[in-house]
Amino acid sequence: MKTVALVGNPNVGKSTLFNSLTGSNQHVGNWPGKTVAKIEGRYKEYTIVDLPGTYSLSAYSNEELITRNFLRESRPDIVIQVIDCTKLERNLYLTTQLMELKVNLVIALNMVTLAKKRGVLIDENKLSQLLGYPVVKIEANSSKGILKLMDVTKKIDSGVQRRNVFFGKEIEEHIEQVSTLLEKRSRWEAIKLLEDDKDVTEEIKRIDHEKKLISKSSIISDVKRIQIHLEEVFGKNIESIIADARYHYVSGLMLESVKKNKKERIMTSENVDYFLTNRFIGLPIFFATIFLVFFITFIISKPISDIIQFVFSYLSVQVLSVFGESFLSSFVVDGLIAGVGSVLVFVPPIFMLFFMISVIEDSGYMARAAFLMDRFMHKLGLHGKSFLPLILGFGCTVPAILASRILDSKKDRILTILLTPFMSCGAKLPVYVLFAAAFFPNHNYLVLFGLYIFGIIMAIIIGIILNKTLFKGLSSPFVMEMPSYRFPTLKGLIIHAWENTLAFIKKAGTVILFMVVLLWLLASLPVGVDYASKDSLIGILGQTITPFFEPLGFASWQNSVSLFFGVFAKEAIVSSLGTLYGVGEDGLINTIKLLFTSPSALSFLFFILLYSPCLASILTIKKEIGARWAIFSMLMTTSVAWLVSLAVYHVSKLLL
Amino acid sequence: MSTWKSDTLIPLTDLRAGKSAEVITINCGHQLIKRLCDLGLLEGSTIKVSKNDSGPLIIEILDTRLAIGRGQANKIYVRELE
Known part of the structure; x- marks a missing residue:
């Protein structure tokens, strides 16, 4: 069976394409909105692998590493890059890196209609001709163009000699030089070494070490000299030089295949952001949203849970009345029925909570929330993005811990994971409800809300203490894309919510x-x-x-x-x-x-x-x-x- | 190519909302520089500040909106454009 990997920037519609292709065949493991690990599904004779969204193939974050290692080590037969046409330039930047890796690339242009509305017209035939790879227009949301995409994928000829990204004369000479030093291992490694890639540099250092090269004539020191030379010539740091060359190549592609109408773009996202990230009204809106999420979750799920509870207690009564009190009937009633019932009662709230969280994430609001929370999170030594796993902790601690993978630094991850259990998870709720009803019938909502808030306060206190003791040092930088706002699709929301609920049922079961x-x-x-x-x-x-x-x-x-x-x-x-x-x-x-x-x-x-x-x-x-x-x-x-x-x-x- | 308003280098944090600038130097660690490059922010690129009051800044670059912490923005030096 052939493997097809889906690659792309975050938020380009990769998961939507994945769901359209694989239908209900996907494996569980996709946490809301964020593919933090690769997931697999089937489409006809292909295994489809959805890789985490990534901006490039440098080794900056976990997602990038997962994607890069998969492409390098498992060598999928075909790689489909999904591109958001409204952000063509940055998306094509990733394309250049996929080309460097010499994968069998097929490009799927997504959100073509939206781009057209903003005055961006793309000639896909011209683009394909320039790149030397097939380019297909799709609309992942409505499954338009997907048959054609898979048809093209089927016909792709893996034997063809692929074109290189041209870095400009000066840099090309030095890539060649590094390549010779590496005894022509691969052009990709040469480029990576030149741009100071952490992983590849480590690999080469090891080779240097094995060959017992003295530090003056090692590959690394030779490359260092080339880097310094380039930095002098261009007057920029080496990372910018290489990145600039790639962007230059991308501009060249776009000049010939993309027409941008002078029409002034309507930046709806900017207008909405003016309010949502405002320092005075942003936070009240944020808290109101969170409150609404929990309110809707429990209002909708409670009657359904009540029905489930009723059915199970009815079942117990029936079993007892038919079989009488015995060792076996006690096992069935106290053991099996009570056990299954106590699990199923949680399915409605968990489904609803994940559904609501997916709404926030898919619409693009989650990034704004992280933005708003960054200043505050910073004081706890955390990153604005830590806020996502912490919020998920209110649903279930397990996916929350997994979601901490979106954090780039190890320190942020550990601290976030240690604080997550203080976010009161859904499974603790029944205890609160029971005791609040028994002892504080007039203030039960106050008690519930108070417990949730107290959990957050404890997380803050413990966070500050840990940050001052075990985790001293600088916190990692806050750099994050604010994705465009988008209407979530019902199908996507249901799939996310259902996958997480299923994971819960499996664990619970x-x-x-x-x-x-x-x-x-x-x-x-x-x-x-x-x-x-x-x-x-x-x-x-x-x-x-x-x-x-x-x-x-x-x-x-x-x-x-x-x-x-x-x-x-x-x-x-x-x-x-x-x-x-x-x-x-x-x-x-x-x-x-x-x-x-x-x-x-x-x-x-x-x-x-x-x-x-x-x-x-x-x-x-x-x-x-x-x-x-x-x-x-x-x-x-x-x-x-x-x-x-x-x-x-x-x-x-x-x-x- | 647009022209500089003046030759003075200023940190990104000093650029008011609505203004555009060319990035001249990025004084961050190598890992972060690489990240910024991947997101389209490199020495020589043109950016526009869309929010700069307290907390992280929001800048516009290559049709995308990027949030960047004040601490990092302070290490990015720019020249304001006309």
Whole structure:
């Protein structure tokens, strides 16, 4: 099977093309709006690989590295570059680098109509002739031109000798010189070495080292001399010289194949930005938007969740009435039905939250939000872009941690990942709802909102502390494109939301179901013991860890056990409380009214808000930044939770 | 090619919104210079400032809008154009 890779700048419609091509065959893994890792799908006899959006093939960020390494090492049979015609110049800059890599390139010109409206007319035949690669006009949104694109892709002849990007006489001479030094390994490596590419320079240093060349006559020092020479000739730094040569080549292409009408462009984005990034009205709009996202999410999802809940409790009653109370029916009702139900209840809010976040991202507002937040994030030693993973943390910590890949520096990533668990995730919500309804029925929204805000405040405090201690040093530069505003497509939104929901169901389906069954087993053993009683295995476990919670006011072995299971999955807290108190989720509200006081309920809520992230998150942290940070995260959050709950309990005892 | 208003080099942060300028030198680290090049901002390119009050600046370059932190913008020296 042949591999076709999709490459392009961010926000050019790559993912839309990918979805049009692969339909429902895509693999899960595309986080809202941002393809942070490559994803695969099928189209007829091709494997289609969607690579992260990238401006160039230098090794600046993670996305660029993923894309570049894939193109270099896996050598896909065909590479389709999707181009946003409204930003032709910068898009073609990437084209020059793909040409340098000698890939089998097909160019898909997207957003042709929009460009035409702005007075940009492109002669694709002329462009194709100049480049020496096929060029096809498409509209990814309406699937127009896609058949033609794939037809051209099918016919591409990989044997053809490809044209080089011409860098101008002076630079070409020196590329040749470097190429000779490298014993003609490849023109690409020569260019990369000349423009001081980090990775290639490292590779060549290794070769220098192997050949035991003394530093004066090594390849690197020879290249250095050429760079200095060029910098003197052009009077600019070497990066600018090479980039300028590429842009020069691009201007040459455009001069012959693109007509720009003198018509004054209507910059709608600029006008909208005037308000949205304004320092006085920008922030209120931002907060209102975030509030609206959560409001809509919960308003729409609540009735659907209620229906699901109703269906499952009805099912339990039916099973019990048909089969009677027995070991097996207890397993079906307390184990299976309760387990599946507790997972499915979350599907509506998670779907809606990801849907709303996709709206913000696809419309282009997310970049403005990052812009607004940068000044503030900067004070925490973070980057404006850190704000995206942190917001996603309100949905689910796992995709939030993955989304931190959009950050360029390692330090930013680690700090962001460590702060993400403080953003109260969707799975903690049921606990808040339950306790707020029981203890603060008149102020339940206030309690909910307060907990979310408190999580953010804790993240700020911990961020400042970590930044002053473990992460001293400069924060990475803030440079970011403000994409044009765009109307998100319903199809795209649904696909994003559904992919994330599916990932949640898969995680929940395996981890949570396993936990529920395990809990049921532990609660039923040793044989003959009353279900979930003090003498069951689970009761013994709970009693062992209870002293730890004594100062916090909510020490009971049932609470301890539910918190213990909460480490495996937060979704399990409410369902295990129901099981352990022997009342099910419906009767729970009356039971906790008897067992908790207002201060101890608050203390319990704050503990759940702040303590260790769930198992899936911990494993993701380990995968992303290593086991040491995963353990650090667990210990740090739990210590913070313990101290805060202690304070909350004693202060509220005085006040309430 | 447009002409310079004066020969004085000023940091990008001193350029008011609505003004255009030619980039003369970029005094950032190599990694950032490369990033800026990829985004179309290099020595010799013409830019227009579209927002410059507090926080990051927004500049227009090659039909795109770019946000850039004040700290970085301070290291980019430009000559204002007529």
